[in-house]
Amino acid sequence: MTSDKTLMIVMGTRPEAIKLAPVALAAQRDGRMRVVVVRTSQHRQMLDQMVEAFGLPIAVDLDIMRHDQSLTQVTTAALEGLDRTIAALRPTAVVVQGDTTTTFCGALAAFHHRVPVAHVEAGLRTHDRFQPFPEEVNRRLTAQVTDFHFAPTEGAEANLRREGVPDARIWVTGNTAIDALRITLERAGERAAATGPERRILVTAHRRENHGEPMAEICRALVRLCERFEDVRVRFPVHLSPRVRATVFERLQGHPRIALEEPLGYEAFVLAMSQAHLILSDSGGVQEEAPALGKPVLVLRETTERPEACEAGCAMLVGTNADRIFDEASRLLSDEAWYGQMARAKNPFGDGHAAERIVSVLADALA
Known part of the structure; x- marks a missing residue:
């Protein structure tokens, strides 16, 4: 036509x-x-x-x-x-x-x-x-x-x-993020299933307000989580922003259980989310996508324009204080009932x- x-x-x-x-x-x-x-x-x-x-x-x-x-x-x-x-x-x-x-x-x-x-x-x-x-x-x-x-x-x-x-x-x-997720998961099929005995934490952080010391705080929390939980592996696709990369690579490069990667393609990132046990992110899109996959997300921000995820119980605002991030992530890694409550919360985004x-x-x- x-x-x-x-x-x-x-x-x-x-x-x-x-x-x-x-x-x-x-x-x-x-x-x-x-x-x-x-x-x-x-x-x-x-x-x-x-x-x-x-x-x-x-x-x-x-x-x-x-x-x-x-x-x-x-x-x-x-x-x-x-x-x-x-x-x-x-x-x-x-x-x-x-x-x-x-x-x-x-x-x-x-x-x-x-x-x-x-x-x-x-x-x-x-x-x-x-x-x-x-x-x-x-x-x-x-x-x-x-x-x-x-x-x-x-x-x-x-x-x-x-x-x-x-x-x-x-x-x-x-x-429409859920539309894109649905299309991609249909293409990916069985590859979306989690594999291996370790629990994977997927991390993304890039927002301008998190540049500098807030990003350093996030990095400190990740190191502490790896020290406390021996079965945890962190996967961190690092944004291309020079300010983000300078902070992250200085503090995390070479850690045996923290994998710093180049930004993932969309399908690869969807698979990484689906295979994660827990997601830490300052991304708006991840706050929408993670609940659709049944993955609890700790939001590395002080405010969110997507309060529906927090209200539904699938996400939690934790900011960028290392102690707060460590405490809330530790709770999800230690308390199966609390983890299940967040993972089973209904996705509010369509x-x-x-x-x-x-x-x-x-x-x-x-x-």
């Missing part, structure tokens, strides 16, 4: 690609809109992995990433590039996801051209503009120019209503069909 309606999907980082890939694939299957994927390449290597994993058809690559880039540099390059791209492609609507600088710039550039904006994963809030930084402000600003607010949960919907977004512009869809709902709304509205 040939359509005169064009859906321009904008992504710049690995999490955006993971959560927008199901939307792009669902729109292609639906066939009522032509799909154009534009990448800013705010991240390069980690985004490349996702594009390849899902076979995304990239029409334009703005290639904005520079070494040790500042937020101002990213914002300027993304906004100018997306402005040119929207003027050239003249899409019917622009889809952005989440809370990155690319997200905000994509929404603002579309608004400047009077093109409707669809925001996937709308309505997440910590209500602290510096936690996480700059993401909390990015998502609040994006909401101001959005026409289609696709909230993953009723809590996110309530946030939008409190900010004055009309009910007619909000749809509760579930989170059924894995959010992308289909999003595409249906857009295709009907833009027809």
Whole structure:
């Protein structure tokens, strides 16, 4: 089917690609809109992995990433590039996801051209503009120019209503992260099962507010956990940020039971989560994915825009104090009943069909 309606999907980082890939694939299957994927390449290597994993058809690559880039540099390059791209492609609507600088710039550039904006994963809030930084402000600003607010949960919907977004512009869809997880697990099959007698702790940490001493505290906690529990093995794919790598490698490299690795491709990371006993992470996406896999997650942050995971009992905010991380992880490693309670908590982020709902709304509205 040939359509005169064009859906321009904008992504710049690995999490955006993971959560927008199901939307792009669902729109292609639906066939009522032509799909154009534009990448800013705010991240390069980690985004490349996702594009390849899902076979995304990239029409334009703005290639904005520079070494040790500042937020101002990213914002300027993304906004100018997306402005040119929207003027050239003249899409019917622009889809952005989440809370990155690319997200905000994509929404603002579309608004400047009077093109409707669809925001996937709308309505997440910590209500602290510096936690996480700059993401909390990015998502609040994006909401101001959005026409289609696709909230993953009723809590996110309530946030939008409190900010004055009309009910007619909000749809509760579930989170597309669960869609991507479902697709990947179906492909992986039996490889997703845990193997070996050791208990694996999977760790990810990268947020700007955790650079420096907070990251050092996380590292101290990991060493202490290995000292206390002889059957524990830590797997730590280390983010490419020079600030993260400097701290982590200085403190953990060479430890016999802590494996420092390069960032994993998405399927490999999903398998690592499914094979883990416990997950420690400051990632937003992991807070959504781990509960779907029945894995307790300790959130290495002071606040979260995904309170549903904590409220459901699948996740716990522990911050970055080494003593607190050690105590809560030790409890999960020692208390089988407590571990089971967190592992069996119901996933609050949807059924894995959010992308289909999003595409249906857009295709009907833009027809």
